[in-house]
Amino acid sequence: MVHRLEKQRDLTDPLLREALLNVRREVLLPRACVRRDAGYPEPVVLQLLDGAHPEDQEEWLDLIYSGASERWVRAGRPESYRLEPAADGRQYVCSGQSAAALAWELPKPAESVDENEGESTNE
Numbered sequence: 001m002v003h004r005l006e007k008q009r010d011l012t013d014p015l016l017r018e019a020l021l022n023v024r025r026e027v028l029l030p031r032a033c034v035r036r037d038a039g040y041p042e043p044v045v046l047q048l049l050d051g052a053h054p055e056d057q058e059e060w061l062d063l064i065y066s067g068a069s070e071r072w073v074r075a076g077r078p079e080s081y082r083l084e085p086a087a088d089g090r091q092y093v094c095s096g097q098s099a100a101a102l103a104w105e106l107p108k109p110a111e112s113v114d115e116n117e118g119e120s121t122n123e
Contacts, residue, residue, distance in 0.1 A: 005079065026051060028081070028093060029064040030107065075100045 002020050005011035011020075031050045038045045049060035072078070078095035081102075085091050095102040 001079065010079075025064045026061070027106070029070075030104070031070075032060055032063045033070050034059070034063065071100070071102055075102045078102060 002011065002017060005020075006017070011017055031048055033046045033048055036045045036047050049056045049063065051057045051060045075095055075098070078101075081093050081095050083091060083106075084094055090108075091106045092103055093106060
């Protein structure tokens with residue numbers, strides 16, 4: 001993605017370039033759904049892949065790095081996303097405002113500390 005944006009001359013900010021190079025898609029796309037043909041007369045089944053199960057991890061990684069994705073095509077193949085912090089401290093990544101836009105909550109970093117932890121209630 002970074003190389004394509006550079007080739008199109010859409011990526012000129014060196015700090016943004018560095019950030020995009022360092023964000024793994026596993027963080028941006030923690031889950032992906034794949035359509036499974038259950039065979040006639042059964043309908044198509046959606047299976048959630050999230051990399052948590054070793055037997056699904058390779059397929060999940062292939063899917064999120066292929067560009068053939070949840071929704072990404074229906075969302076207009078967005079090339080940019082924005083970070084939206086919520087008042088309660090959660091963070092969301094969004095690709096736009098339309099009904100087909102991609103949006104998801106980022107996981108809380110492991111090293112982050114709850115603001116209330118460590119506060120003494122003794123006076």
